[in-house]
Amino acid sequence: MLHSEKIDETDLKILRILQKDAKKTTKEIAEILNLTSSPVYERIKKLEKQKLIKKYVAILDKKKLNIPITVICMVSLRYHNEGFIDKFEKQIKELKEVQECYHMAGKVDFFLKINMESLDNYHEFVRTKLSRIENIGVLESYFVLKEIMSSTEYCI
Incomplete structure (x- = not known):
């Protein structure tokens, strides 16, 4: 059960x-x-x-809070030993802009969900914070055009 x-x-x-x-x-x-x-x-x-x-x-209503831009960021690490993964996880938890982070199986290592005020703010976040995390090999950003559905409910 x-x-x-x-x-x-x-x-x-x-x-x-x-x-x-x-x-x-x-x-x-x-x-x-x-x-x-x-x-x-x-x-x-x-x-x-x-x-x-x-x-x-x-x-909360992200639009009313002036953080309407949702970014899905896919991160692949260069090196995958336990120490590098643990260090990345610790550093990503320190970034208040990251709302969700998942360690993935497949082509990318981590899936990040980030909400920002604007594309300029996201660019600044990547330039001054995210890109400073060691061992990031590839960083791909996807911008949500329209939120079709969002739920916090589990189907139980």
Whole structure:
């Protein structure tokens, strides 16, 4: 199943509700599930303790925050031993502009998602920060023209 401890259909329903709106109160969730608040509260606490719920976040509007440019950056390293990979991962975590980073199998080593104010800002970021990371062999940038869909929800 999802976790070593038993997760039942009610737990899954709670997780689905919270994925859509983490601000829903225990009382609102209980009403949706036709339960009382107390067992729903206990289930949510159990799910948090099990780390099935890692944290609660606010999803911000990047356009209103003036960071409308989404860049997908593919990075290939020159050398692939453990020390070089660990060093790259440590350095990339220090760049606040990088929203997501994945170590990949295939032609590229790392997939980065970056949101910026403008192409000029991205150019400056690459020139003054990203390109200064040692061991980058190839860096390819792809600019999102239109976001078709974006979700933080898992299909459970």
